Amino acid sequence: MFYLLLSFAIILEVIAVFFLNLTNGFTNFVPTVFAILFYCSSIAAYMLLNAKGEVGVASALYAGGATVLVVVTGIVFFDETISLSKILGVSLIIIGVVSLNIKGSSKERMTA
Numbered sequence: 001m002f003y004l005l006l007s008f009a010i011i012l013e014v015i016a017v018f019f020l021n022l023t024n025g026f027t028n029f030v031p032t033v034f035a036i037l038f039y040c041s042s043i044a045a046y047m048l049l050n051a052k053g054e055v056g057v058a059s060a061l062y063a064g065g066a067t068v069l070v071v072v073t074g075i076v077f078f079d080e081t082i083s084l085s086k087i088l089g090v091s092l093i094i095i096g097v098v099s100l101n102i103k104g105s106s107k108e109r110m111t112a
Helices: 002-022 029-052 055-077 084-101 106-111
Strands: none
Touching (some): 002 029, 002 055, 029 055, 055 084
């Protein structure tokens, strides 16, 4: 359930960022409303997520996952450039997210 809710919160944030890019400084009403609704929904899902898991891990996974998907969304939908630094940065984020998901912390190993 934790990862399902995490994925849902991340997807909502990515959709919000997509609409935020269409607002043109909040001058386009419809994308502005959608951006606000999706951001509020993402925050609500994130709040539920924090009640179900470790706050530090949930925050890192949420931020990292959303960042990677926002970069991909920018490249695919908004013709943003791909650079070596973006690829390296996104790769490091993915490595960090994977390492947070490896079971067993050093504290758990020390007490076992």
